[in-house]
Amino acid sequence: MTVNRRELLTASALLLAGPGFALRAAGRDAGSTAAPRVLCWNENPYGPSPAARRTVADSIAAGCRYPSDDELDSLTAAIARHEGTDARHIVIGTGSGELLRALGLMCSREGGGLVAAEPTYLELPEYARTLGVPVQFVPVDAELRHDLPAMHAAVAGSTRAVYLCNPNNPTGTAVPAAAIREFIGALPPAVMAIVDEAYMDFADGPGVGTVKDLVDGERRVIVLRTFSKIHGMAGMRLGYALARPDVATALASLCMTTPNILSVRAGGASLGDRAFLADTRRRIVASRTRITAELGARKLRYAAPQGNFVFFDTGIPLAQFSARMKSQGILVGRLFPPFASWCRITVGTEPEVSAFLSALPAALRPSAA
Numbered sequence: 001m002t003v004n005r006r007e008l009l010t011a012s013a014l015l016l017a018g019p020g021f022a023l024r025a026a027g028r029d030a031g032s033t034a035a036p037r038v039l040c041w042n043e044n045p046y047g048p049s050p051a052a053r054r055t056v057a058d059s060i061a062a063g064c065r066y067p068s069d070d071e072l073d074s075l076t077a078a079i080a081r082h083e084g085t086d087a088r089h090i091v092i093g094t095g096s097g098e099l100l101r102a103l104g105l106m107c108s109r110e111g112g113g114l115v116a117a118e119p120t121y122l123e124l125p126e127y128a129r130t131l132g133v134p135v136q137f138v139p140v141d142a143e144l145r146h147d148l149p150a151m152h153a154a155v156a157g158s159t160r161a162v163y164l165c166n167p168n169n170p171t172g173t174a175v176p177a178a179a180i181r182e183f184i185g186a187l188p189p190a191v192m193a194i195v196d197e198a199y200m201d202f203a204d205g206p207g208v209g210t211v212k213d214l215v216d217g218e219r220r221v222i223v224l225r226t227f228s229k230i231h232g233m234a235g236m237r238l239g240y241a242l243a244r245p246d247v248a249t250a251l252a253s254l255c256m257t258t259p260n261i262l263s264v265r266a267g268g269a270s271l272g273d274r275a276f277l278a279d280t281r282r283r284i285v286a287s288r289t290r291i292t293a294e295l296g297a298r299k300l301r302y303a304a305p306q307g308n309f310v311f312f313d314t315g316i317p318l319a320q321f322s323a324r325m326k327s328q329g330i331l332v333g334r335l336f337p338p339f340a341s342w343c344r345i346t347v348g349t350e351p352e353v354s355a356f357l358s359a360l361p362a363a364l365r366p367s368a369a
Ligand SMILES: Cc1ncc(COP(=O)(O)O)c(C=O)c1O
Pocket: 041, 042, 094, 095, 096, 097, 098, 121, 165, 168, 169, 196, 198, 199, 225, 226, 227, 228, 234, 237, 238, 239
């Protein structure tokens, strides 16, 4: 494949300009002036919560200030209350992505390898790899869930950490908490267990739940949560880790920056907006069921979804499906090898889900031979 200079410049401009620019460009490609329906990033379109919005509006003038220690402490205390623990167990990050990277750094400093599922969320594995950490990927099982026995077998003397994304992105599947507990209990003592529960608030499968209580045990267990999903604050960049106090201190020392004052204040407000959180969960789960019902009626295979997205087999090359969706103004998730015909679709608002379902027949039709 050859790439000419103009394509190269366009690609670099898109990379530098970030996803917002790329999305606007995609909307133009669709030949429409309407904004595209963005169902590719697993965002929660209902957020931020009303309480968080009011707080941000009231705090604009404070944008000239750094968040004070008191404000950071009060967010940490609110998170600790929300999680039923104490502040010494909480590390705040500029998105849980920052904490995943800090964990990659920790792994690299300890000089060992990382075991992760394939496919899974790549922020930690890819960052760790750039730091020289050997990453062993273990394919998901036939139901597209973490293959815990195979992951256990992949743990070697040199392994320093295992990454468990539960529910998993991009497959959406989750393994029951009991299976995670058993898996972690059987790890060699030196191996850290990193459990990413970014989507846990949308889970409703039998036995699926958090393992946050494990952070207080003998071995190092770190549980990650984010404000990007159920709180609908992806653009505001706020997340946190739960860990044993000594692990929390080590992790905090590897973070690279401090969240901005608006997200710190909005995060506290969102935690208190229980009505918003419950309503968001109810609506996302209902729309998720609507999507799987339609996929089932069309006899399309899908992985049992536990997050705010559905991973399903289109039966045609994903590039073709995505292009047809894009021409109807809908942006779907990227390719996740080795699932060449599978698509990850984010559960958007009810009208967005209706638009996706209406666009489906034309996007699925077999190509003319
Ligand atoms: C499994 C998982 N963990 C973490 C993140 C990153 O979240 P944040 O926005 O908090 O950095 C994502 C984002 O999509 C995710 O899918």
